[in-house]
Amino acid sequence: MDRRSAGSEARFAAYVDDLVGVIGHADRAKPLRDYCTGLLMPCERKSVEPxxxxxxxxxxxxxxxSLLHFVGEGGWSDEKVLAKVRTIVLPVIERAGPIEAWIIDDTSFPKKGMHSVGVARQYCGQLGKQDNCQVAVSLSLANAHASLPVAYRLYLPEAWAGDPVRRKKAGVPTEIGFQTKIEIALDxxxxxxxxxxxxxxVLMDAGYGTHIALRTALRALELSYVxxxxxxxxxxxxxTSPLPPKPYVPGRGRPTKRLRRDAEHRPVKVRDLAFGLPTKAWKTITWREGTNVPLKSRFAxxxxxIAHRDFNRSEPWxxxxxxxxxxxxxxxxxxxWLSSLPSDIGFARLVELAKLRWRIERDYQDLKQEVGLGxxxxxxxxxxxxxxxxxxxAYGYLISERETIPPSGLRSSTAFQAPRLPDNYRPRGSAA
Structure with a gap:
């Protein structure tokens, strides 16, 4: 074993020991260590049996x-483990610069059958169409260097939330009722x-960004958004702006406080607004270096x-x-995009933050391809x-190792090499 591999093993052991401290009983330490080790090994499937x-x-x-009981039945807290992961990994991310964004999104997992918890026919981003799948909502903290999911929860469709038989069979906690993805993200x-x-x-795509209640709630929390x-x-x-309320004329009904519109004072669709902009309004901006070339586009x-139902308001948005x-x-x-970032923010900086959402896509790609999230x-x-x-x-450990060992080096470590399987090993369901 070379010195680099030995150092990697020692750091991994220390990382897992920190997690053991919040996972409860001592008899959970070994399955925790084994499960995380397996997730980092180069095996094709990362379900319990492989x-x-x-x-x-x-x-x-x-x-x-042992692993099946640990992951399927173990009474340890997801929240406590995720909290411990972030206390270890966020300082590593912040060494490259402060946290710049909170990214909310969801990811989907195609599933056959109807018995896995939360599975339903719904939009599946992985397939790009409606199909049987599970959907989970997450929140990640990010800067240009890296990002880390800090919250993760399954979306439970209404048909599941209201079905006591399926809930009981899948072990859905009694306190979990139906919530939209927006409500889960806000929680x-x-x-x-x-x-x-x-x-x-807070960065979000149009699936979340179009919901004015979410944007309003973020303002109330004093969080800016893109x-x-x-x-x-x-x-x-x-x-332009909506017209002020009608002046009150005594004797002619109650005074009104609602803003108004008329034929000459109407809001416009953002698409129409874009087509009406002069050429000088558009600027080519580079927001980061891509794999081969700088990433750039035209922006205004x-x-x-916004004009959302402001005829029912007394003040403009x-x-x-x-x-x-x-x-x-x-x-x-x-x-x-709509953004509540300060009015004096630089143009390039605004674009850079809007485009930082690529980090969540990278999160999910690595979580699915590298450590078997799905x-x-x-x-x-x-x-x-x-x-x-x-x-x-496991993904958090990979992030923490980026400064010391490149991904290819990490995979070559003896700590994460799959041992040779016995000649008589057969996965369940394979031919005899």
Whole structure:
């Protein structure tokens, strides 16, 4: 074993020992260590049985039962483990610079059958269409260097939330009722605020950004945001605004406080606003270095007010940024954002933050491809979340190791090499 591999093993052992401190009983230490080790090994599937085979090839059946109980039935707290992971990993991320963003998003896992907890026919981002899948909502903290999921929860469709038989069979806690993805994300954000996590601008795609209740709640929490919106969103163009309430004339009914519109004072769709901008409004901005070339595009930004049902309000909505991306060669703009970031923020900085959402895509890519986030084959609520928590813990270790060992070097460490399986080993379901 070379010195680098030995150092990696020692750091991994120390990392897992820190997690053992919050996981409870001493008899959970070994399955925790084995499960995390298996997630970092280069095996094709990272469900419980393959993990048992690569971590204990000479006693696979017994190891399978141990890991299955640990992840499917173990009464340890996901929240405590994730909190410990972030106390270890966030300082590593912050050595490269302060936290810049909180990213909310969801990810999906295609599933056959209807018995796995939360599975339903719904939009599956992985497949790009409606299909049977599970969906989980997460919150990640990020800067340009790295990002880490700090909260993760399964979305439970209404059909599941209201079905006591399926709930009981899958072990859904009684306190878990139906919540929209927006409500789950907002709960995660409030918990992060209460925990005093380092703040950043909240980044979200149009699936979340179009919900004005979410954006309003973020303002109430004193969090700025960069929120994707649809091209049909209506706003008041610069220099325009709704009309003030009608002046009160004594004797002619009750006074009104509602803002007004008329034929000459109407909001516009952001798409129409973009098409009406002069050429000089568009600026080519580079936001980061890509794999081969700098990433750049054309952008315009304007100070606007949204027009959402302001005819029922007495005051206009706050002024904020509208950011528009129109890549050269495209027939029309491709993306729109609303942002409550300060009015004096630099143009390039605004674009840079809007584009930092790529970090969540990288999170999910690595979590699924490197540590098997989508490989869990159990059907229960507890097992689904325990597996995800341990995947995030393993991913957190990889993040913490980036400064010391490149990913290829980490994979070559003897600590994470799969041992040779016995000649008589056969995965369940394979031909005899």
């Amino acid at each position: 993990l048992a085979a690569v971590t204990a090839p000479e006693r696979t059946a017994a190891q399978h039962q 995660q954000i409030r918990a992060a605020c209460a925990a005093g996590l380092p703040r950043g601008a 929120a994707g919106i649809l091209s049909s969103t209506t706003v008041w163009a610069p220099g 930004r304007l100070r606007i007010r 706050p002024e904020e940024w509208l950011l528009i991306e129109w890549p050269k060669g495209e027939k029309e703009p491709t993306k729109y 490989h869990f084959e159990g059907r229960g609520w507890r097992g689904f979340h325990h597996h995800a928590t341990l995947c995030i813990a």
